[in-house]
Amino acid sequence: MELNIKENGKKKALRLMIQGTHSDAGKSILSTALCRIFRQDGYKTAPFKSQNMALNSYITKDGKEIGRAQGVQAEAAGIEADTDMNPILIKPSGEMESQIVFHGRPFAVMNTAVYREDFFSLGLEAIKKSLHKLLTNYDAVVIEGAGSPAEVNLNDRELVNMRVAEIADAPVLLVGDIDRGGVFASLVGTLQLLQEKDRKRVAGVVINKFRGDFALLEPGLQWFEEYTGIPVVGVIPFISDLEIDGEDSLVLNQYSRGTNLEGDLDVAVLSYPRLSNFTDIDPLRLEPDVNIRFVRKASEFGRPDLIILPGSKNTAEDLRFLKETGLFNRVQAAYKIGSQIVGICGGYQMMGEKLFDPEGVESGIREQDGLAIFPVSTVLYADKKTVQTEGSCAVPGYEDLTLSGYEIHMGQTLLLDDPSPFSIQKGTGEGYAKENATGTYLHDVFHNDAFRWRFLNRLRSKKGLQPIERSLFFRELKKREFDRLADHVRAALDLDKIYEIMKRR
Incomplete structure (x- = not known):
């Protein structure tokens, strides 16, 4: 199989990759929203993340294990999850060691050095095959990266960011988290650390978790677009109390100090x-x-x-x-x-x-x-x-x-x-x-x-205490939350621009 996926004479599937300036920038939740939006817009949509590191996992209908985020994204897209959506799951098990789950089954326990040297070729081939299946069988594929694409010490053998975008021939949206501060520095710094061919693949930027007066942000948006030549395709306001499964322990910070301090x-x-x-x-x-x-x-x-x-x-x-x-x-x-x-x-x-x-x-x-x-x-x-x-x-x-x-x-x-x-x-x-x-x-x-x-x-x-009857239907709540998230993100993104970006490739 060549590096870039061919379409086998079929109508070319839409594809889009979401990368971030750092972990927890909002890649997973934006990917979930886009899976729901594309489904609402009539596209048979699948999520994909080549390599996921998380202790929260998801069991597919056939009893295989994948990252929970991809299972949730499949639910948002209204489809059954399978291991092609996350062929490699890394589950930290001890100091410097992780269990490698390969296409849903335990493969080996490896440290980072052994994984990078011994697993790279096998993992790369699996990623190509899984992407090929998804792009053949679906109208649209939403691809999620991990961490940052600007990890210059790791990029020679990375399996989850720009190499995957190149395999899929996918345009990239780069997400920055403004809630942490320094969002323009993070975005510009990330772009400048990318190789030129990878920088050209970034077709748009999304600023996530915005709070405050949009008028104060506008001069920064204008400056960024003039400085980089890359359009800002959306500023997503911070959304509170979103009840969609979290992927890893980062989300524990949302409620680690108590969720309802007045609770009985x-x-x-x-x-x-x-x-x-x-x-x-x-x-x-x-x-x-x-x-x-x-x-x-x-x-x-x-x-x-x-x-x-x-x-x-x-x-x-x-x-x-x-x-x-x-x-x-x-x-x-x-x-x-x-x-x-x-x-x-x-x-x-x-x-x-x-x-x-x-x-x-x-x-x-x-x-x-x-x-x-x-x-x-x-x-x-x-x-x-x-x-x-x-x-x-x-x-x-x-x-x-x-x-x-x-x-x-x-x-x-x-x-x-x-x-x-x-x-x-x-x-x-x-x-x-x-x-x-x-x-x-x-x-x-x-x-x-x-x-x-x-x-x-x-x-x-x-x-x-007095009993409480039928307080919450949890699975129905999740469906409503998918739609609430989709509505929130749809209102914030320039979807016409995003569809144009996907269709031009």
């Missing part, structure tokens, strides 16, 4: 270093009387009504973190006095009696004691289970409910006495449930509205 129900989420799939918490965060706190120190623990142990990319190391910080003892003490505890995935594994890692899958800690809340033990194996799943709830008082979600975990959890499962999937018990404690491998468990309502009302009753 106090929820402490243990924020260990390798916390993953924290979007499990989002539906709780939006409930009107729930305050979510992400807790990293024993001094921050307080007396929560609910303690959540979320997923972890390295359960063994994060369990040790709980012990070193004193949170381990605080959780055990809180459970003894009646606090409700929920463990999801790695958090469930920590709630057992023992955690074994005989093959060193996650760390050099071969065996350690867990919280001993459940009579279970977990043995970590290299094989990873990734599946979308559905089953009936087995907890007394919830048996009429069907739960859906996804599983993504290494290891097998073994029951040490008669089972008391959380749910039944295909006739087999999953998780463990007892008074004041629930453990499950089911991610998105709180996205099931009826379960979440009933669960929270039990907490309210325990605290002497």
Whole structure:
């Protein structure tokens, strides 16, 4: 396959690449908005990100793992996600090491140097093939970059920015975040550090997260266009309270200090270093009387009504973190006095009696004691289970409910006495449930509205509060948020100019 993708005689697919001056400039959310906008405008649209580094992942219908941002972008585009939309997912697992997920399956654990040397050619070929499929099967493809294209120390073997734009022959929109300050310096500096051929590929600039008086910004926009010769195709006002899944831990800053300080129900989420799939918490965060706190120190623990142990990319190391910080003892003490505890995935594994890692899958800690809340033990194996799943709830008082979600975990959890499962999937018990404690491998468990309502009302009753009925339909909210985002961005962009940019190539 040649470097530039050919169209095989078919009408040429529209393509556009979104790059940024730095991480968290708004590339993912703009890509999501464009996926929705192009779909609304009648184009069968797909997202693409060649290489994604994130601990929040998404499970496709066929049980493969990709970056959560691309899964969400596919939802915004109204299509099923697949691994061609994110063929390479990098999941940091330890100091200087990451698990490489290749086309949805674990491939190897590598450090940065080995990845750049040994994986580059294989990754490049996979990127070409995936892009070719998408550009053949869709009317439009929205391509997202990562970090900055001006990382001059990495550009000789990068797999996610200008090399991908060249493969796709895609024009680039460069996004700058004005909320951080210095947006014109960031944009101009990025452009000047690009090679001339790459600079020519930047067809427009978007300024993101604008607050304030637009009249004060206009002279800067005029200066930028005159200085660089590149049009500003949009200034997107800051949008608050957007409820679309975040990709990585950067978004935790949005609510790490509490989401609803006046809330009657106090929820402490243990924020260990390798916390993953924290979007499990989002539906709780939006409930009107729930305050979510992400807790990293024993001094921050307080007396929560609910303690959540979320997923972890390295359960063994994060369990040790709980012990070193004193949170381990605080959780055990809180459970003894009646606090409700929920463990999801790695958090469930920590709630057992023992955690074994005989093959060193996650760390050099071969065996350690867990919280001993459940009579279970977990043995970590290299094989990873990734599946979308559905089953009936087995907890007394919830048996009429069907739960859906996804599983993504290494290891097998073994029951040490008669089972008391959380749910039944295909006739087999999953998780463990007892008074004041629930453990499950089911991610998105709180996205099931009826379960979440009933669960929270039990907490309210325990605290002497009145129940709240049908407070939030989370999945319907997400659809509305896609449209709200699209409307917001559509009003801010010169879409005629953007379509012209895409169609001229």
